[in-house]
Amino acid sequence: MALNPFFLQGSSNEQFLIQDLINEQLKIYGIEVYYLPRKIFKTDDIIREIQSSKFDDLFLIEAYLNNYDGYAPGSDLMTKFGLKLQNEISLTISRERYEEFIAPFLEGISSGIREGRITEYDFADLITRPKEGDLIYFPLGERLFEIKRVESEKPFYQLGKNYVFELNCELYEYENELIDTAIEEVDNTVEDEGYITTLRLVGAAITATASAAGISTSSPSIGSIVLTEDGYGYTSTPTVTISSPTSGATATAVAITTSVGNVQSVKEIRLTNAGSGYTSNPPPTVTISGGGGSGAAATAIVVSGGILSFSVTNAGRGYYGTAPTVTIAGPSVGQTATAKAVISDGELDSIQIINAGYGYTAIPTVTISSPVTGIGTFVYNEEIVGQSSGVTARIRNFKRRTDISTLYPPIDVQVALNTGNFSVGETIVGGTSSATYVIESYNRESYDNPYDVNEEIQTEADGILDFTESNPFGEY
Amino acid sequence: MLGTYFYHEIIRKTIIGFGTLFNDVYIRHSKDNGNVLDETKVGISYGPMQKFLTKIQEQAELNKSIAITLPRMSFEMVSIQYDPTRKAGITQTFKASDGNNLKKVYMPVPYNIGFELNIFSKLNDDALQIVEQILPFFQPSFNLTIDLVSSIGEKRDVPIILDSIDFQDDYEGDFNTRRALIYTLRFTAKTYLFGPISETTDGLIRKVQADVYSGTNTQTAKREMRYTVTPDPINADPAAGDDFGFSESWEFFTDSKSYSPTQQEDI
Numbered sequence: 001m002a003l004n005p006f007f008l009q010g011s012s013n014e015q016f017l018i019q020d021l022i023n024e025q026l027k028i029y030g031i032e033v034y035y036l037p038r039k040i041f042k043t044d045d046i047i048r049e050i051q052s053s054k055f056d057d058l059f060l061i062e063a064y065l066n067n068y069d070g071y072a073p074g075s076d077l078m079t080k081f082g083l084k085l086q087n088e089i090s091l092t093i094s095r096e097r098y099e100e101f102i103a104p105f106l107e108g109i110s111s112g113i114r115e116g117r118i119t120e121y122d123f124a125d126l127i128t129r130p131k132e133g134d135l136i137y138f139p140l141g142e143r144l145f146e147i148k149r150v151e152s153e154k155p156f157y158q159l160g161k162n163y164v165f166e167l168n169c170e171l172y173e174y175e176n177e178l179i180d181t182a183i184e185e186v187d188n189t190v191e192d193e194g195y196i197t198t199l200r201l202v203g204a205a206i207t208a209t210a211s212a213a214g215i216s217t218s219s220p221s222i223g224s225i226v227l228t229e230d231g232y233g234y235t236s237t238p239t240v241t242i243s244s245p246t247s248g249a250t251a252t253a254v255a256i257t258t259s260v261g262n263v264q265s266v267k268e269i270r271l272t273n274a275g276s277g278y279t280s281n282p283p284p285t286v287t288i289s290g291g292g293g294s295g296a297a298a299t300a301i302v303v304s305g306g307i308l309s310f311s312v313t314n315a316g317r318g319y320y321g322t323a324p325t326v327t328i329a330g331p332s333v334g335q336t337a338t339a340k341a342v343i344s345d346g347e348l349d350s351i352q353i354i355n356a357g358y359g360y361t362a363i364p365t366v367t368i369s370s371p372v373t374g375i376g377t378f379v380y381n382e383e384i385v386g387q388s389s390g391v392t393a394r395i396r397n398f399k400r401r402t403d404i405s406t407l408y409p410p411i412d413v414q415v416a417l418n419t420g421n422f423s424v425g426e427t428i429v430g431g432t433s434s435a436t437y438v439i440e441s442y443n444r445e446s447y448d449n450p451y452d453v454n455e456e457i458q459t460e461a462d463g464i465l466d467f468t469e470s471n472p473f474g475e476y
Numbered sequence: 477m478l479g480t481y482f483y484h485e486i487i488r489k490t491i492i493g494f495g496t497l498f499n500d501v502y503i504r505h506s507k508d509n510g511n512v513l514d515e516t517k518v519g520i521s522y523g524p525m526q527k528f529l530t531k532i533q534e535q536a537e538l539n540k541s542i543a544i545t546l547p548r549m550s551f552e553m554v555s556i557q558y559d560p561t562r563k564a565g566i567t568q569t570f571k572a573s574d575g576n577n578l579k580k581v582y583m584p585v586p587y588n589i590g591f592e593l594n595i596f597s598k599l600n601d602d603a604l605q606i607v608e609q610i611l612p613f614f615q616p617s618f619n620l621t622i623d624l625v626s627s628i629g630e631k632r633d634v635p636i637i638l639d640s641i642d643f644q645d646d647y648e649g650d651f652n653t654r655r656a657l658i659y660t661l662r663f664t665a666k667t668y669l670f671g672p673i674s675e676t677t678d679g680l681i682r683k684v685q686a687d688v689y690s691g692t693n694t695q696t697a698k699r700e701m702r703y704t705v706t707p708d709p710i711n712a713d714p715a716a717g718d719d720f721g722f723s724e725s726w727e728f729f730t731d732s733k734s735y736s737p738t739q740q741e742d743i
Binding site for chain 1: 507520594599
């Protein structure tokens with residue numbers, strides 16, 4: 001018998017007493033920190049690392065700060081990768097408090113009850129202690145620390161038991177992990193960190209207006225141009241020339257090309273002015289020339305009572321992506337004209353005639369479809385979805401740019417964690433706020449990150465490099 | 477000393493040219509089901525930097541909440557070395573135009589500039605994604621065409637040669653030390669350094685002048701007629717519709733003077 005049997009080397013009541021005293025001391029002398037457990041999206045079992053994770057739960061717990069005299073000197077390092085901070089803290093938390101107030105909730109997470117649970121790389125058994133890799137939000141200085149090591153045997157088995165965990169932590173190295181705890185103070189720690197891009201959204205949109213400039217009641221004009229051969233091999237838009245009438249105004253038209261299988265051909269020909277004084281016999285000739293291709297041919301159809309041209313009376317604003325539809329009132333007897341809108345820089349630039357119609361005796365009304373007017377206010381960290389591209393991202397910042405325009409301020413939104421490229425003209429919708437806006441432009445350059453000078457390098461390089469054969473590393 | 481002031485910014489341009497090869501690299505993270513979680517453009521900077529500037533830029537608020545954002549790349553020039561294998565005769569010159577005047581340029585001096593590209597990532601997978609997007613373009617060199625001396629539009633192919641790839645993965649040791657995952661790619665840029673560029677003494681013939689003398693003894697005979705031919709106009713431009721003709725003029729003299737080519741006037 002090695003030990004004296006007449007003394008208890010730690011009865012459970014003595015152990016409870018010590019644990020209670022420690023708990024009380026921590027509540028008196030400690031500070032409140034948040035414990036953020038790591039949730040894992042993906043692991044790689046071959047190169048053995050957790051490749052994507054998020055932190056969206058947090059638990060308030062009291063902890064004693066062991067390094068009460070502050071961080072070690074020289075915690076900020078100048079490296080070849082810029083500034084790196086190496087602040088470390090050591091925290092002591094109560095084992096009982098952890099096991100009773102955090103572990104039961106973690107069990108819920110780990111067993112798959114909550115969203116974002118660990119998948120194959122299951123840490124379900126590892127809920128009885130704080131884990132390395134989890135985060136601590138340290139309110140003094142508003143910093144995020146990552147637990148590097150958990151010490152559970154210090155002090156060493158007093159009265160036969162250990163009562164605290166010592167957490168050795170270092171400032172977190174951030175790599176676009178989602179931190180979405182709903183506690184603003186915690187979530188804002190990474191508000192300006194990581195790869196953040198900028199979406200410019202249409203603030204206030206205005207519907208454009210246009211009118212028909214005239215109809216060919218007295219002198220026949222060209223009603224439409226029918227493409228008989230689409231040609232091939234075009235490298236740029238060919239020129240369309242319509243023969244002049246004996247007397248009257250010469251019609252003008254533009255070709256619209258399309259590319260299928262890297263072969264560019266003429267898709268259609270739209271009139272910009274239907275001219276006047278044309279006859280059906282002989283009909284006007286249409287010549288398609290230039291553009292590097294050949295073979296395209298078209299014929300013109302002459303009508304009476306067709307629309308001559310359109311003029312834009314108000315260019316509107318907020319037209320991006322797909323051009324608005326043009327609706328033209330029909331004649332009493334005859335054929336309704338059809339036309340396509342051409343947009344430029346968010347405004348209605350012009351209207352091109354597909355078919356000028358016929359039988360018009362009076363100038364018809366023209367209606368341009370309205371652009372989408374943005375509505376709502378995005379909230380921090382909410383997920384937005386591009387309705388065409390399907391790209392998602394998280395909102396970091398939302399600002400009306402009244403400094404650009406007080407009357408129609410555009411909106412700049414900084415987003416992070418985007419899954420790809422947003423398209424200009426597509427609508428984005430917020431998952432929480434349901435705010436809806438149309439994208440005016442998308443800048444993929446890192447926003448306001450002082451380290452990243454990718455764009456500056458490119459700007460300088462554009463002036464001195466000759467990438468005639470294109471940059472194989474990608475174009476800006 | 478050696479000559480007049482000149483600075484073509486050739487080394488700086490080579491640094492920019494090198495940097496632009498790597499300023500558009502992306503990495504992706506995905507979920508277990510393969511869906512993309514996020515796509516990140518890898519930030520790059522020239523490594524060496526003023527320390528105070530680093531502090532006030534990257535830690536404007538002193539209570540920066542995180543250690544660093546990753547992944548990152550940095551590059552820096554590590555050596556400048558003369559390359560005797562590309563040596564050309566130093567007295568050789570060639571002519572170049574700055575758009576207005578003909579310039580005389582000495583053959584450039586070949587120099588190899590050593591570069592290091594460092595990739596710092598938190599995950600092995602990130603580093604592999606980055607490295608794999610870079611390496612296939614170097615076999616082992618990749619040619620950059622750089623306008624080394626912009627005043628004369630002197631574009632040179634500068635091969636960037638990938639010399640070596642090292643990586644450091646400090647995963648061993650106690651748990652108080654963080655794992656550091658840094659790839660280092662070493663390159664050599666074979667660039668050229670140009671000396672000062674001077675106005676050339678010879679150039680385009682802009683005027684032809686012939687004097688006709690009354691006798692064959694040029695010591696005693698004086699010029700009596702001068703025939704001058706100049707391009708018309710002297711700044712002929714095909715875009716302006718010039719026909720590239722020339723103007724002729726005849727002058728007759730009775731002043732018994734003769735032309736001095738040295739002083740370029742009649743004496």
